[in-house]
Amino acid sequence: MGRSRLPEGRAIGHSAAMLIAQISDMHINAPGTPSMSGVDTIGNLERCVAAVNALDPAPELVLATGDLTKDGTADEYATLRALLAPLTAPVYAIPGNHDIREAMREAFADAAYLPRDGGYMHYAIEGHDLRLIALDTVVAMAPHGMLDDGRLEWLTARLEEAPDRPTALVMHHPPFLSGYAAMDAMRCLDGEALGALVVKHAQIEGILSGHLHRAAHVNFFGTTATASPSTAAQLRLDLSGTVTLGERAIWSDDPPAYMLHLWQPDAGLTSHVMQVPA
Ligand SMILES: [Fe+2]
Ligand SMILES: [Fe+2]
Numbered sequence: 001m002g003r004s005r006l007p008e009g010r011a012i013g014h015s016a017a018m019l020i021a022q023i024s025d026m027h028i029n030a031p032g033t034p035s036m037s038g039v040d041t042i043g044n045l046e047r048c049v050a051a052v053n054a055l056d057p058a059p060e061l062v063l064a065t066g067d068l069t070k071d072g073t074a075d076e077y078a079t080l081r082a083l084l085a086p087l088t089a090p091v092y093a094i095p096g097n098h099d100i101r102e103a104m105r106e107a108f109a110d111a112a113y114l115p116r117d118g119g120y121m122h123y124a125i126e127g128h129d130l131r132l133i134a135l136d137t138v139v140a141m142a143p144h145g146m147l148d149d150g151r152l153e154w155l156t157a158r159l160e161e162a163p164d165r166p167t168a169l170v171m172h173h174p175p176f177l178s179g180y181a182a183m184d185a186m187r188c189l190d191g192e193a194l195g196a197l198v199v200k201h202a203q204i205e206g207i208l209s210g211h212l213h214r215a216a217h218v219n220f221f222g223t224t225a226t227a228s229p230s231t232a233a234q235l236r237l238d239l240s241g242t243v244t245l246g247e248r249a250i251w252s253d254d255p256p257a258y259m260l261h262l263w264q265p266d267a268g269l270t271s272h273v274m275q276v277p278a
Contacts, residue, residue, distance in 0.1 A: 018130045021052045021059040022259040024210030025067040025230035027098060030075035037251055041232040044256040044278055045083050048231040051276045053088050060128055062089050065210035065228060066096025066172030077107030094134045095121050096172035096211060097143050120151055124158050130263040133158050135171040137188045145173025145188035152193055159201040167203045168269060174209040174227045176218045181241040183212055195221035206269040215273045226271050229257035
């Protein structure tokens with residue numbers, strides 16, 4: 001499974017390929033309640049959903065990579081579900097640090113892909129040309145993420161059961177350092193342990209994450225890792241290390257955005273940032 005193959009310029013639809021839309025960090029509030037930093041999170045997600053539905057070719061599925069809601073309340077999840085309902089492609093959700101597993105599980109009671117054992121909300125998405133393994137990096141009541149031994153063991157078992165299937169990992173917290181110190185302090189803190197697994201499992205073609213509220217791309221232990229921008233609001237990039245989070249000034253004027261990932265057997269993953277004017 002090489003990682004530096006050259007694309008042959010094949011059009012999607014004419015060969016084995018897969019198109020994936022990724023929406024992230026929607027931070028949806030209930031109507032009539034204060035939104036995150038006054039951002040029109042609901043309207044911005046509505047516009048992103050319409051943009052995804054208008055894609056031609058259409059994505060096979062949509063990944064919703066955490067921070068689905070502002071505070072994880074039942075009303076917020078009900079609002080979110082109503083906003084996602086118009087999507088014509090099936091949606092697969094994972095939690096972020098602003099989600100509450102129990103409330104999310106109840107709101108997604110009809111989602112057959114979610115484990116029902118009361119534990120971590122991780123799962124594999126089978127039946128497509130690219131296998132997707134969705135991870136739950138949430139540490140309850142904490143802004144940072146972890147995979148720790150139990151979740152890494154679960155991931156190892158998934159990887160070992162299909163070593164020849166091209167696979168991408170999906171997670172809320174990026175496992176890598178972005179250079180934005182305040183966000184790096186709340187990344188997936190055991191990224192190196194994940195990196196050790198990446199090195200051992202050559203079928204991993206990429207890692208798709210969120211949380212950063214900015215697009216970023218790095219070489220992560222020999223695979224490509226990306227962070228998605230937010231459908232709600234983008235952080236102003238701080239490489240000085242002086243910015244602390246929690247102020248209105250942290251946000252940029254960059255428009256809402258989502259990611260469009262094209263996987264082709266000869267080219268691997270190509271990730272496009274898709275901006276949606278607010
Ligand atoms: Fe977020
Ligand atoms: Fe987050």
